[in-house]
Amino acid sequence: MMGLERALIELLLHFVTHDALNAFLRSPQHTASLVGCLIAVCGALLGTFLLLRGMSLTSDAISHTVLLGIVLAFMLMTGAGLEGDTASPWLILGAAAAGVGTVVLTEALHRSGLVRQDAALGLAFPLLFAIAVILVSRFVDDVHLDDDAVLVGEIGLAWANTNSHCFANCESLRITPEHPAAQQTRQCANCRELNISPRDERAEFREVCGNCGVYTPAQAWSAGLLDEVPTLVFFPKSITVMLVLTALTVGFVAVFYKELKLTTFDAALAKSLGFRPAALTYALMILVSLVAVGAFDAVGSILVIAFFIIPPAAAYLLTDRLSGMLLLSPIIGGAGAFFGYDLARGWLFGMLPVAEGIAALNAVFGLQLREVWDSSISASVVLTMFVIFVLVWILSPRYGLVVSAVRRANSRRRFDDQVVLAHIHNHQGTPSHAIELRAATLHQHFRWTPQKMNRVLMRLRALGFVSLEAGSAILTQRGDAHVHAFRKQLLVAHNIPDIDPTQP
Amino acid sequence: MAERRVWPMIVALLALGVLLLPLSQSLFGLRLTYTVRVVALGGSLLGALSGAVGCFAVLRRESLLGDALSHAALPGVAIGFLLAGRQLGALLVGAGIASWLGLRLVAAILRTTRIKQDAALGIVLVSFFAAGIALLTYIQSLPEASQAGLDSFIFGQAAAIIESDIALLGGVGLAVTLVLALLWKEFKLITFDADFASAGGLRGGLIDALLSTLIVVTIVLGLQLAGVILMVGMLIAPAIAARQWTHSLEQMVVLAAALGAFAGGSGAVISALDSDIPTGPMIIVVAFALVALSITLAPGRGVLWRQLRQRENRRNFRSRRLEPGA
Structure with a gap:
């Protein structure tokens, strides 16, 4: 993961200076929009196939049960003494397993012939989610899995969680007592043993180095130990994660386009031609789970389903071609992610101020609501997508109202x-x-x-x-x-x- | 045959439920505080209510409607709070209105576009929920807001149930029972053959709306206890379990109510055994255990019975005692 990040940054440094890159990534808006757009691209591509297969709500179920996978992997990791990190392969494995588990459980219930498809879904995911909640409150005392993280994620803070990469002046700095920057202090060596004050005449003193040790370039620079600035780039982790997932998703759809198209529109024909629709369905579900867990940090486990459902639904009202849907729905999702940040800061589509709407409400209904709108970014992204959907629903040249x-x-x-x-x-x-x-x-x-x-x-x-x-x-x-x-x-x-x- | 076995089962379940409180007291040494008893009673009432109403949702293939409607209630809770402050009545009315609007929006999308039910439910679910979250963050930014407790609508907080909630649940439960009894024939007809119902001169739209309203009311009442995510489980799990034991709607509804009450009560009691086990999720786990039990064991229909029958068939076939036409 780090190597990939480094290669990417090296590529980018051909076009921009590292200062400009850092400045760009340090802006919460840029990083949030970028992460949001990447989630939107993944979600829209996969969601298109879910929508056409009538499986849109499977993404809902998976995004909930991914929580169980995360919790289980989390417990395993803390049990093994590892540090919990949402980019860890264990978590990703756990999430994928939970996603597949949901589908397997649903299929098993459905195949028993006793429970209908929708009812099976409605049974399976509350159960798995309930188990996850019980496990969280019973065994995990970690703030990382608190309510807010589950509900809305922290896309606004995505810029702050970074990996640093150094490209020049990268020697790590070792401060020894002989180093000119070493801070030597005199400390009493035997005061504590003898329980005397340093002023006592029996006190013996020795030189102690206050800041000796090994510094990474980033640490050295922030501690003011370097004259020459190291070329550091701070790269948000979630961008990398989502870039990898986007590459995976785009690659999957590109490579298996023909198979996906065939199994989506005529699974029986696909089977008789020797394809394996079930295998492809499971591959699709694994990808959905991976995207759900990759996006968990950013948008939480519930709102992520908007990225799977709303853009493809809007695209479905605009075009009759699969290729058209695959092109349009990422654009719609990306637009939602882009304008969603503005809405969270009080501007609908960057033009209409929400505060004036609240003021109008106050004036008309005689309310005393606070006329400042500063809201959850991920919820605003979803609302923007919904507004786009409604606009398409009304105005679509093909199927609009x-x-x-x-x-x-x-x-x-x-x-x-x-x-x-x-x-x-x-x-x-x-x-x-x-x-x-x-x-x-x-x-x-x-x-x-x-x-x-x-x-x-x-x-x-x-x-x-x-x-x-x-x-x-x-x-x-x-x-x-x-x-x-x-x-x-x-x-x-x-x-x-x-x-x-x-x-x- | 299977039909006749159901009534004793219902009686047994109810008896078990009534005995559960003193039993758990003596068996597990559980001290049944006043709070536990209130929560268990609330859980049972809600379980019975949602079990009975859920039967119609399951049979009409609208199992996931409950999921969408419970999420859709959230902005109503927030708006109710903004307009009237922290009064349960305002919050519930707001939740009901929002949920009902979500229902209409799903219907409108289905009527005027070619989007199918699953996607329409998903769109309404997540958009309304996002609106609710946006409003809740807005409320949190208000300086004077005593918004504590609005979160409980998302995850449910059974421990917060008080006597007045029980009275509300009981009252609404009675009203719902009354409506079900009065319009039984109509509900039954529209559930199994909506076209025939309309052809027979029934005001299909009206009955349909009434049935949906019952589901909305149940969901809104359940939100505080089970939360928006788990409410769908409360609604459909008892109904699916009950479906395995009988082919008659009357028995199914009564059995689902009994199973729901049992799951609600025992889930609450189990969660009282350990302070770290949340009540809502525990109720869902118990309800699912009932489903698993019913799917395996139900006479005639269950997986175990089917396997036994298949084995017998195979044996008969091997010994060539296959009767003609069988």
């Missing part, structure tokens, strides 16, 4: 037109002509209001399909052609031979 409403209104209008045209066509030139087609009473034949009839007639006259003759509606030549074209189209569509006697 607005487009659907317009489309429905259009087809209703077209239907009205066709019905009236057909009515006129049927009665034109028949004995009942005068009764059936009188404009003033036409609405009664459709059981419409006169207003609606008027609207439709106006439209048909404007289109040049219908004209009024002696108070009766009749088809124009154009209207007649339209009716026949429509009729022909219908007959062809339903494969009926044309037996219209009026047609040549």
